[in-house]
Amino acid sequence: MTLRFEPVSETHCIVYLGEAIDPSLAESIAALAKALRAALPSALVEVVPSYTSLLLEFHPLRISRKQLERAVLEQYALLQSSQASGQTQQHTLTLPVYYHSEVGPDLDDLAASAGLAKEQVVEIHSQQIYTVCAIGFAPGFAFLASVDERIAAPRRATPRLKLPAGSVGIAERQTAVYPQQSPGGWQIIGNCPQLLFDPKHSPMSPFEVGMQVRFEPLSREQFIELGGQICLDWK
Template identity: 40%
Template structure:
């Protein structure tokens, strides 16, 4: 691989799955390299499935497509194909898809907003201003179908998870957990701090693309009032 690509470690997980590990921490730049590598490989090895995480990339493949002449799976052939694909690819990040998420902050929609403001020593208005000011990246989907883990939270808003998780968090709830923010796609149990709610449906199993947000997407939050929330929720 060219020196510009980060050093990766290949970890076999199963007979049809490998993990390409680029790091071990939650880091914005490492995650950017994960998504750049995923895009590079997808464009040249389309027959392999790719699932990005914070600092690693899961590869799912058909072992029957990578056989030696004697019929055995060839780890070497797959490694060479990965390296060749990266050799031919640019390390530059593709322009991400941008999605705006409308959010009604505070009140019944975000019952922990005041607690986050108190912990951060900011006013609730400043918490909302800081939360909507930046562009986030969908680092990965996990925990539940369509749940986006978003990197880019203003460090001033980092707030520990609740000491006692809720048994039921409403669908669309926008929350902060530690140094991350995320959105609950369905009604789920959870311990993140709820600061608002979006009327958008994040996960629809009947849709051609079930998850509204995809790994690598750029996300911005837009504050709306309760009237706008109800109007959008009814459409």
């Protein structure tokens, strides 16, 4: 893989590691971001990972763009060597989910469109291991890939005005959990009762780009016991 550098301003540049969304690419981006923060703590102001790239904000009086590019290439080479020797480790976050039409109003229609039973949709969605490819849209909102193509579904033509916190949705080949109540256009198939964004906690969200996530089905009783709430008013 060849890295591509693109200047943005006197204090920013973007490093492209690829051109298409790929879970394995997200892991490399996350590892490179972590390595750069550790290697250049006084030269970097911010490191922002995305689907295929890293946005780097740097101190121009502490490091030049050319020096930064050399440092990125050096760290990337070290990471490639570590991955080749099997020294890297991955963390998997397990999230509980109650899959049911009373918290997932699109579950029935998605199953019908896919030609599957609802139980099959739940099984397919919960057996997949996903990778956090990006974090954005809202604080703590993690874009997870890749959804099995059998249950991939487009965004709703008309977004809902208010989705409850914890709503688990699908949009094309991505899935996500809405960490807070918000508008949203994803196909909602269930709800996660776990708190996924707390500004008073450190870290504020359990998600990091590159980490792996899996979903574990809950019964209605378990969902209620964990603090989950049934939504009676979908708007």
